[in-house]
Amino acid sequence: MKYLKAILKEALRLHPPLPTLVPRVARQDAKVMAYDVAKGTRVIINAWTIARDPKVLIPFGSGRRGCPGVAFAMTTNESVLANLLYNFDWVLPNGGKEDDLDMNEQIGFTVRKKTPLLVTAKPLSI
C-alpha cells in the first residue's frame, strides 16, 4: 500500500489534472518574492513546471485557496485503485505491449490521456 500511495503521488506530480491550477486575480497590490503584482493582475501558476522538481507536490494547489478535497480525493483514488489491482489481472487487448501505449496527454477543462486506455480485466477469483 505504501508503494501504491507513492505511485499515486508521483502520477499526480508528473501529470497534474490542472497543470496551471485555477487562475486568480490579485485583489490588491502585492509583493511576491522580488515581484510587484499590481491589483487586478490575473495570476496563472504553472504547477506543471514547478512539479518537475521531485521535492514538490502541488497538484492540489497550495495556501488558502488550495483544494479542500485533497484528503477525500486521495483516499478515494487509493481505495478504487487498490480494489481494481487486488481483484483483477490487467492485460492489453490483442497482445498489445506496454511500450506501445500512447501516453500523450490532451488539454481540456482538465488534462487527460489523448488516446483512451483500453485494457482487459480478468477477475482473479476465477
Ligand code: HEM
Ligand atoms: C485528484 C483530484 C483533485 C485534484 C487534482 C484537485 C485539484 C484542485 C486544484 C489544483 C484546485 C485549485 C487550487 C489553487 O488554485 O491553488 C482545486 C480547488 C478546489 N477543489 Fe479540488 N481537486 C481534486 C479533487 C477535489 C474533490 C474530491 C473536491 C471536493 C470533494 C474538490 C474541491 C475543490 C474546491 C471546492 C476547490 C476550490 C477551493 C477555493 O477556491 O478556495 N477537489 N482543486
